[in-house]
Amino acid sequence: MGEVLALRGFSAFIGAFAALTIVGCSSDNNPTPIQDSLIAAIREFGKEPDTQANRRAVEALTREQLTGVGSNPTILVDVEVADAYASLFQISLNGQHDVFMTADQVTVTFSKGLLTATRGIGADLYSADVSQTRAAIQGGASGVVATARVHRSLSGDNQVIAIRYECSLVDHGVEPVVSIHKTFRLRRYVETCRFDGDEVFANTYWVDPVTRVMWKSRQWVSPLAGYFGIDVLIPGKS
Amino acid sequence: MKFFRLIIAALLAGAGGAATAETASLNSFGMPGLLDMPSGEAAPDAQFSITSGGFAGTYRNSMTFQISPRLTGSFRYTMIGGWTVGPLTTYLDRSFDIHYRLTEEGRYMPAIAVGLRDFIGTGIYSGEYLVATKHLTQNLKVTVGLGWGRLGSYNGFRNPLASIHPGFATRTGGAGLGGTPRLGNWFRGDAAFFGGIEWQSPNPRLSFKVEYSSDAYTREIGTHSIFVHRSPVNFGVDYRLSERTRLSGYYMYGSELGFRVTMALNPKNSPIGGSLEGAPAPVFVRPGPGEEGYELRDRTDWAGQSEWSHSLRDNLQAALAADRIIILSAGFTATRVEVRIRNEIYGSAAQAIGRVARMMSRVLPLSVETFVVTIVEAGMPVVSATIQRSDLEALENDPDAANAMLARVKLTDPVRMQGDIVRADGIYPQLKWRIGPYLRYSAFDPDNPLRADVGIRVQGKYDIAPGLSVSGSLTQKVVGNMNTVTRLSSSALPHVRSDYGFYDKADLALEYLTADYLFRPGRNLYGRISLGYLERMYAGVSAELLWKPVNSRFALGAEVNYVAQRAFDLGFGVQSYQIATGHISAYLDMRNGYTAQVDVGRYLAGDLGATFTVDREFANGWIVGAFFTLTDVPFATYGEGSFDKGIRLRIPLSWTSGKPSKAGTLSVIRPLSRDGGARLEIRNRLYETVRRNHRSRLEPAWGRFWR
Incomplete structure (x- = not known):
């Protein structure tokens, strides 16, 4: 009896609270974000989202068709953890940083191809200081280079949490790589990053040996969001 | 592509919890411990847990909060079947515990804690302890402790403290009215040893406990014959159902089986793993020297031209519509633009400021270097954030962008707008209304521990001019049992709160109907005048003045009210009881998330005294706090509980949903509702309204500026 009471009390408290805030009608014509997501959830209830539709659509098209008529920088991102695939277009350029956006308002920021921030996926990368890695790759690093990078995230309590990773960037030489129907000859770098001695992630970058353009990469976002696989159709302007 | 965000969001909603909450090992009292006995440990900082369980007809429901890394507090509601008092066959009891960890476990040093159990209840569980816990191996820990009071009742011996002072040898019985800390009894009377072992099995979900209990359950097994105490040794098993939930089963005192459910969550960790609103618009970067368009910075011929000002305002408003930010007015000069905004959804004002500033960079002419974002709350301009474009x-992509921006932004009390001013149309007058369900509940009545009503609520607010409005709320009960209160108040004081049962008999209820005026009487000053049916039980007039500088951690307020008690039918009538009340209030943000408030004044029953409140406030909007009120009403006159006290809890909706929202009301949980130390319930007191936009609230959540 005691158990049931407290359990009900607790979930009823949260549930009723949520319901009272969301349900009902009002003079306000614009639904709040919470109402929006509730409506979306009801609409999509029971439907399996077709996470592969984008990938199939992309694979059916040539690079020329994908880039269309414009020359706006475009990338394709494979969110491994969600088995989702999206195309993003550049919407902003700020010095060495390119901001790309999906159609549903997720942004991903890169500096010379290196991921520095995400917004709108929940477990976002708030910022990443990748200056050492960027300098090494742009400087044509070979062999093994020690790098350090600082990743920041916004905690559930709105605190900016910084973690410094000690990494080693290893040059694996030039190899043929296929990216969206096209074979490139690119230099592969693997950057393995540790925190407190434990390996946390390993990013892979494929970079043009001459122009230093990063055409393809697999980069870590955060513990919950995992890795993004990135293919570049038209490189960012930075 | 359309579902890109939703898919990740859905995924994280499931995964978020896994990486967050830790469930500390708690005992049947909801405190760090074994089965009935405490341990020397503490729960992770800020953990909020609810435990519920029992054995032998005794059910304990506790709400426990790790107030600081060392200090644990708990409020408990106990039901003991078979403990007969007068006509009641189930004893219902509320009690509070406090537990302080003196040392953290080290290589050789055990975790040592001191605690007070049931220290301001009626005292049936009263006991004190000193306890140490040490890991022997990674999976095995041992606890040894010394208990007093109930925890010294089995196999007790002469109190070792008696050698310091003979007064420690005896403990007086009798619980009295309860509610007061019975200091004179702490650590007195016989003492006894207790202890136990906890083993974490190789299966991470399963752990086992065995304890030697020093609680003899004297009254349960004696006077009330509730169960048979055959052995002091108890056995238990914990099963971790999920990261948040544990199920426990135990075999107690050689005769009884018991169970418990423990749910723990931590306000510091969002269950979603982040917030799910769309990305903000990036900053538009103006061309630098030598770049095409640089000369546009010098073009200022647009300034002062009304059609330009109007079209810029319109463009900015259109760009901010999705963020539900309303531009009430804007002032344009060639180099400086101020917008006064109403923030409807962002719980963090820093986020609203950040989004407006970035959008200004995308909309305003290149000559504008200074952006001023002024937040208007309840019709009052409360803060101006001045940001250099x-x-x-420069800082948008700075790895330490949050701190760097915080160091550069200026927060000030808003002053008169400059330049060509454009005011929004259609803001005043405006009627807002909503119709929706409501839930009212009451807990802890001995006749019926949980009562509730469900029905329809109609609320309206008519904004007449900035700060001036008329608001009302009407409820119609559909189903419920709140009207079944039969207990009549025997209070010796005027029945200012204790007649609540009569009010709950009204099916159609006017909750409030007031005219309110909130205004800025001067620099750092805020004012409020409310007139009408202020709350369910009182009607009258209330006036308040608050002094609160934007960058100050300190504030002072004064409030005076003249009210009449409302008729029980919750219509327009009033009763004969009338009273003038008022308080002087001091507020302090103690940093690191702790805030304190002292209110001194006259309460509804005419009693004089003070209310002390301490909250732990999280940057995401969670509040967990406690308060007590002492007045010149003697404890005996006050009655059961001795004085007014309670717990404050706010869980923001944005925390549970991951979506931006300002919703989340502060709930006050009182073990008892009586007439001494009772204050008027005013919906729109100034301090919270104002302070949520001031530095002491903006700074802790400043990371949101770039979100």
Whole structure:
């Protein structure tokens, strides 16, 4: 009896609270974000989202068709953890940083191809200081280079949490790589990053040996969001 | 592509919890411990847990909060079947515990804690302890302790403290009215040893406990014959159902089986793993020297031209519509633009400021270098954030952007707008209304521990001019049992709160109907005048003045009210009881998330005294706090509980949903509702309204500026 009471009390408290805030009608014509997501959830209830539709659509098209008529920088991102695939277009350029956006308002920021921030996926990368890695790759690093990078995230309590990773960037030489129907000859770098001695992630970058353009990469976002696989159709302007 | 965000969001909603909450090992009292006995440990900082369980007809429901890394507090509601008092066959009891960890476990040093159990209840569980816990191996820990009071009742011996002072040898019985800390009894009377072992099995979900209990359950097994105490040794098993939930089963005192459910969550960790609103618009970076368009910075011929000002305002408003930010007015000069905004959804004002500033960079002419974002709350301009456009451009991608921006932004009390001013149309007058369900509940009545009503609520607010409005709320009960209160108040004081049962008999209820005026009487000053049916039980007039500088951690307020008690039918009538009340209030933000408030004044029953409140406030909007009120009403006159006290809890909706929202009301949980130390319930007191936009609230959540 005691158990049931407290359990009900607790979930009823949260549930009723949520319901009272969301349900009902009002003079306000614009639904709040919470109402929006509730409506979306009801609409999509029971439907399996077709996470592969984008990938199939992309694979059916040539690079020329994908880039269309414009020359706006475009990338394709494979969110491994969600088995989702999206195309993003550049919407902003700020010095060495390119901001790309999906159609549903997720942004991903890169500096010379290196991921520095995400917004709108929940477990976002708030910022990443990748200056050492960027300098090494742009400087044509070979062999093994020690790098350090600082990743920041916004905690559930709105605190900016910084973690410094000690990494080693290893040059694996030039190899043929296929990216969206096209074979490139690119230099592969693997950057393995540790925190407190434990390996946390390993990013892979494929970079043009001459122009230093990063055409393809697999980069870590955060513990919950995992890795993004990135293919570049038209490189960012930075 | 359309579902990109939703898919990740859905995924994280499931995964978020896994990486967050830790469930500390708690005992049947909801405190760090074994089965009935405490341990020397503490729960993770800020953990909020609810435990519920029992054995032998005794059910304990506790709400426990790790107030600081060392200090644990708990409020408990106990039901003991078979403990007969007068006509009641189930004893219902509320009690509070406090537990302080003196040392953290080290290589050789055990975790040592001191605690007070049931220290301001009626005292049936009263006991004190000193306890140490040490890991022997990674999976095995041992606890040894010394208990007093109930925890010294089995196999007790002469109190070792008696050698310091003979007064420690005896403990007086009798619980009295309860509610007061019975200091004179702490650590007195016989003492006894207790202890136990906890083993974490190789299966991470399963752990086992065995304890030697020093609680003899004297009254349960004696006077009330509730169960048979055959052995002091108890056995238990914990099964971790999920990261948040544990199920426990135990075999107690050689005769009884018991169970418990423990749910723990931590306000510091969002269950979603982040917030799910769309990305903000990036900063537009103006061309630098030598770049095409640089000369546009010098073009200022647009300034002062009304059609330009109007079209810029319109463009900015259109760009901010999705963020539900309303531009009430804007002032344009060639180099400086101020917008006064109403923030409807962002719980963090820093986020609203950040989004407006970035959008200004995308909309305003290149000559504008200074952006001023002024937040208007309840019709009052409460803070101006002055941001240099070049800082926005330079810091957007700075790895330490949050701190760097915080160091550059200026927060000030808003002053008169400059330049060509454009005011929004259609803001005043405006009627807002909503119709929706409501839930009212009451807990802890001995006749019926949980009562509730469900029905329809109609609320309206008519904004007449900035700060001036008329608001009302009407409820119609559909189903419920709140009207079944039969207990009549025997209070010796005027029945200012204790007649609540009569009010709950009204099916159609006017909750409030007031005219309110909130205004800025001067620099750092805020004012409020409310007139009408202020709350369910009182009607009258209330006036308040608050002094609160934007960058100050300190504030002072004064409130005076003249009210009449409302008729029980919750219509327009009033009763004969009338009273003038008022308080002087001091507020302090103690940093690191702790805030304190002292209110001194006259309460509804005419009693004089003070209310002390301490909250732990999280940057995401969670509040967990406690308060007590002492007045010149003697404890005996006050009655059961001795004085007014309670717990404050706010869980923001944005925390549970991951979506931006300002919703989340502060709930006050009182073990008892009586007439001494009772204050008027005013919906729109100034301090919270104002302070949520001031530095002491903006700074802790400043990371949101770039979100």
